[in-house]
Amino acid sequence: MTFAASAPPGRGGPDLRAWLVWGTGVAAYVLSITNRTSLSAVGVDAAERFQADAATLSMFAVVQLAVYGGMQLPIGVLLDRYGSRPIMTIGMVLMAVGQLTMALSPSVGVAIVARMLLGAGDAAIFPAVLRLVATWFPAQRGPVMVQLTGIIGQAGQLVAIIPLSALLHATTWSITFGSIAGLGVLFAILVFLVIRNHPPEVDRDVSVDTDTGAIRVVTSSVDTGVGIRAAWAHPGTRLAFWSHFTTPFAGTAFILLWGIPFLTAGEGRTQAEATLITTLYVFAGMALGPIVGDLSRRIPNLRSRALVLPAVGVQLAAWTAVLLWPGPAPLWLLVTLAVALSTGGPASMIAFDHARTHNPSHRLSTATGLTNSGGFLAALIAVFAIGLALDLQGAGTPSTYTLDAFRIAFLTQVPLWLIGGTFIAVERKRTRIHIGMDAPRRPRR
Secondary structure, three states: OOEEOOOOOOOOOOOHHHHHHHHHHHHHHHHHHHHHOOOOOOHHHHHHHHOOOHHHHHHHHHHHHHHHHHOHHHHHHHHHHHOHHHHHHHHHHHHHHHHHHHHHOOOHHHHHHHHHHHHHHHHHHHHHHHHHHHHHOOHHHHHHHHHHHHHHHOHHHHHHHOHHHHHHHHOOHHHHHHHHHHHHHHHHHHHHHHOOOOOOOOOOOEEEEOOOOOEEEOOEOHHHOHHHHHHHHOHHHHHHHHHHHHOOHHHHHHHHHHHHHHHHHHOOOOHHHHHHHHHHHHHHHHHHHHHHHHHHHHOOOOHHHHHHHHHHHHHHHHHHHHHHOOOOOOHHHHHHHHHHHHOHHHHHHHHHHHHHHOOOOOEHHHHHHHHHHHHHHHHHHHHHHHHHHHHHOOOOOOOOOOHHHHHHHHHHHHHHHHHHHHHHHHHHHHHHHHOOOOOOOOOOO
């Protein structure tokens, strides 16, 4: 049984209009990622502009991620009620206001408010694009379209790493962030003009069973609280949450804030070398996405064991090698670290396959919101813990950063991997028992 939204019974796959809607949504998602990671290459500049120590600097990212994660369920409610078009439009406007506030901010307090606005707007984009995939494309294309959305979206990190940094060093802080705000306004207009909630031949967000012609409304009961409890009660949703919690946070912390300072002030690399390493991180993630997506499709019952947990292990092993290396790590090892961290993004997309597989259509937004909040909760903890660890060592400003201090600070990620990996293993077993693939455990006597 397969479901499609862009094609009524008897009709083929998605038409050009579906691709145009999705393409516009993905372009907005690229800008959303650029907004999200806009401090990645200018963290040192931000610390100097606001005279901020490491803990304060990390708060920029922490409040942004906290608002993003906290908005996931409300966004699900709003998407169910109003659809993708208005929610994405408002999201783009909020990000534009946030970046304009950042451009003009005279103090840390105002800058934090700017990042909160940014997080609120960013929270709306990815779930809305996933909803467009659900309503405009056949369900059998879902895993591929989700991976493709994630892959293309990561290009936004390249914009934040290279052109944004170059623009800042060629102009001023206000011009740089004001320019991003202007792009946000343009994209808000584009989204409003092009995107539609559903195909023109239907009057609601629906999925069409292409085998029987049966129609289901794409919605959820999240606003009653029933959907949240029902989604979380299924071990497959909890497996999705912990998969998304465990796989991407190290890469997010690296690319969002601490990667460039670690590479330049800690490892002693030049700005050009640091940019190259972080760029490789993005490209490697984009290259691995289709591979992981195809493997996820081919081995649906082994995804956690064969793809998710190995991605966690690779990241832990690479960071261990870098942190234990006597003195600054060689370039090849830092490149290896970047590639290892890049596995987290594609592996995290598997979490949405779990959520979609183990939840009916009426809990679509609920399960997606719960899953998406996992990775950003872990990233929030990691970003703040790294900054706090630097401060506690007296290495909280660019002038006092040291390699040894960074080594200890990055060790704060290890408990997150261990906790997340444990829960993945536990919930995987529970999921297999729940769906009848494994026999229930015998009670101890």
